[in-house]
Amino acid sequence: VDEFGLIAKYFSPLTKGYAGAHNLTDDAAFITPVAGKVLTVTTDTLVEGVHFLPHTAPDLVARKALRVNLSDLASKGAKPFAVMLNSVFPRDFGSDWIGRFAAGLSQDLDAFDCCLIGGDTVASVGPLTIGITAFGWSDPACCPHRSGAKAQDDIWVSGTIGDGGLGLLAAQGKLPDPGGALQSRYDLPEPRIALGQAIAPWVSAAMDISDGLLQDLGHIGKASGLGAEVFVSLIPLSASYGHSGYGGLAALTMGDDYELLFTAPADHADQLLRLAQTANVDITRIGRMMVPMGIICRDQDGQDVTPLRRGWQHFS
Amino acid sequence: VDEFGLIAKYFSPLTKGYAGAHNLTDDAAFITPVAGKVLTVTTDTLVEGVHFLPHTAPDLVARKALRVNLSDLASKGAKPFAVMLNSVFPRDFGSDWIGRFAAGLSQDLDAFDCCLIGGDTVASVGPLTIGITAFGWSDPACCPHRSGAKAQDDIWVSGTIGDGGLGLLAAQGKLPDPGGALQSRYDLPEPRIALGQAIAPWVSAAMDISDGLLQDLGHIGKASGLGAEVFVSLIPLSASYGHSGYGGLAALTMGDDYELLFTAPADHADQLLRLAQTANVDITRIGRMMVPMGIICRDQDGQDVTPLRRGWQHFS
Numbered sequence: 179v180d181e182f183g184l185i186a187k188y189f190s191p192l193t194k195g196y197a198g199a200h201n202l203t204d205d206a207a208f209i210t211p212v213a214g215k216v217l218t219v220t221t222d223t224l225v226e227g228v229h230f231l232p233h234t235a236p237d238l239v240a241r242k243a244l245r246v247n248l249s250d251l252a253s254k255g256a257k258p259f260a261v262m263l264n265s266v267f268p269r270d271f272g273s274d275w276i277g278r279f280a281a282g283l284s285q286d287l288d289a290f291d292c293c294l295i296g297g298d299t300v301a302s303v304g305p306l307t308i309g310i311t312a313f314g315w316s317d318p319a320c321c322p323h324r325s326g327a328k329a330q331d332d333i334w335v336s337g338t339i340g341d342g343g344l345g346l347l348a349a350q351g352k353l354p355d356p357g358g359a360l361q362s363r364y365d366l367p368e369p370r371i372a373l374g375q376a377i378a379p380w381v382s383a384a385m386d387i388s389d390g391l392l393q394d395l396g397h398i399g400k401a402s403g404l405g406a407e408v409f410v411s412l413i414p415l416s417a418s419y420g421h422s423g424y425g426g427l428a429a430l431t432m433g434d435d436y437e438l439l440f441t442a443p444a445d446h447a448d449q450l451l452r453l454a455q456t457a458n459v460d461i462t463r464i465g466r467m468m469v470p471m472g473i474i475c476r477d478q479d480g481q482d483v484t485p486l487r488r489g490w491q492h493f494s
Numbered sequence: 495v496d497e498f499g500l501i502a503k504y505f506s507p508l509t510k511g512y513a514g515a516h517n518l519t520d521d522a523a524f525i526t527p528v529a530g531k532v533l534t535v536t537t538d539t540l541v542e543g544v545h546f547l548p549h550t551a552p553d554l555v556a557r558k559a560l561r562v563n564l565s566d567l568a569s570k571g572a573k574p575f576a577v578m579l580n581s582v583f584p585r586d587f588g589s590d591w592i593g594r595f596a597a598g599l600s601q602d603l604d605a606f607d608c609c610l611i612g613g614d615t616v617a618s619v620g621p622l623t624i625g626i627t628a629f630g631w632s633d634p635a636c637c638p639h640r641s642g643a644k645a646q647d648d649i650w651v652s653g654t655i656g657d658g659g660l661g662l663l664a665a666q667g668k669l670p671d672p673g674g675a676l677q678s679r680y681d682l683p684e685p686r687i688a689l690g691q692a693i694a695p696w697v698s699a700a701m702d703i704s705d706g707l708l709q710d711l712g713h714i715g716k717a718s719g720l721g722a723e724v725f726v727s728l729i730p731l732s733a734s735y736g737h738s739g740y741g742g743l744a745a746l747t748m749g750d751d752y753e754l755l756f757t758a759p760a761d762h763a764d765q766l767l768r769l770a771q772t773a774n775v776d777i778t779r780i781g782r783m784m785v786p787m788g789i790i791c792r793d794q795d796g797q798d799v800t801p802l803r804r805g806w807q808h809f810s
Contacts, residue, residue, distance in 0.1 A: 204641075208574070211636070221612065256522070262627065264625050303543065386521060397498075397519070
């Protein structure tokens, strides 16, 4: 099977008839603008051995690659509608592997109401490298950026923190994970799409947490010209996390959370909690933005327990 | 220097102040639609050892990655305006290498009047892998596809064919290349942007030639439900190609041309030639579309000289 056969067999059906995709037989895709909306575009590349473990099941690779991109769109309040796929498949991957990859992608495109509109397919010596570019429509008045936080704003997170990071340890066999709850959070993050759209009009800044909560909060702080105070005892931890023996401070520097991190004026708290309930996602206040630059973590006694390393960096 | 420092130092200036890029400090880019236009999007990933030789100068890697994507936009008649960059840099590439890469990208973003609006940066064990996603605006009435060719339409190509393929041989030291003209065609393809926009209203089908003229013409034939007849003696060859000793037939199956391949009714020929003159690019009629499926190459005596292998395939 050549690349054109692979595309026709496995990927063309994922266009779901989107006219601008031309069934993946053209050189480009064509997106017709939606009146009054802004097009929100994000892209993330996942490399075997960096973002997922070697020999991960092909459907999980596809689904994670899609979900981490949809998580970025969610943080901007965008409604996802389409993706492009750049695949660098090791030359010895057969059509069975690629078919299972496409099946996983198909499953989650359906789950998140998106279609595939283009991309390219390359054979290489490896490693497996999957790039996804995701497109969503946003209300131009409700696109939260990282730069809008104000001093005294509450800092919120969705869901629980640290499970993805422990899930990686579990997948590596370094941590017991009865039932597989932690590894599941690492393998299949849950993009908070409904929540992201609901809260977009009420937040001052938002992003998703991918490289460690403290590091990512540092981005909001830097972009907003502010610092932040985080109360470790308020960090929402799952039961599985609690059983691991790790504490709340460790959760702040682990990667792969893919939860939303956002700031909002204190008087929006009740509204945010109501919207989160409707979206069926817990949200938790963990601190507040401050005028002095820098991120400070405090324990229950108010002691500064800020760790030296804040999160994942590719070049360190 | 961490990845955020690299991005701020080398890549943020390439946004040229485009508001929706947020200086590359946000999770997504925001594209405000242009009234009456369709957004044309294309993406190609280049992998070291597949699309360019190991140890290629960093500025040339960046410029080729950009140009092959702009060539796709050109073939669809789109005016490029922005790109996203997905970089997988080997971990041992220093900031000097990355700075030279960014300088090359900057040079060609200026040359083609585009800006950088987003992307991501990953460190890996290698190989160097560069993905570009390019965005352009098109008139919805003038987006040539591969599927619109009609029987008896003329088949045209821009520029000269085969130089890029010989350029690869020259770069590998397998062919003399005094003056470096051939390798220059391999290293730095010339996206035919002005020509693509000018001819878009007059062509029935168009694409760019990247994987071999015959193979790519096969795509137009298949999408249009037609075959084609190509006259080898009409293939435009450069002086450098002529000196190489290779014949016209060989040029038809070499990759890396990045010239436009298009079809048009015979009575548009004069108009097309005028538009090409204005765009300062030669165009040449090389054959015609036919009802019987399949691509046939004929020599000056009308003999069928069709080669078995039509071009580059990633999985064969």
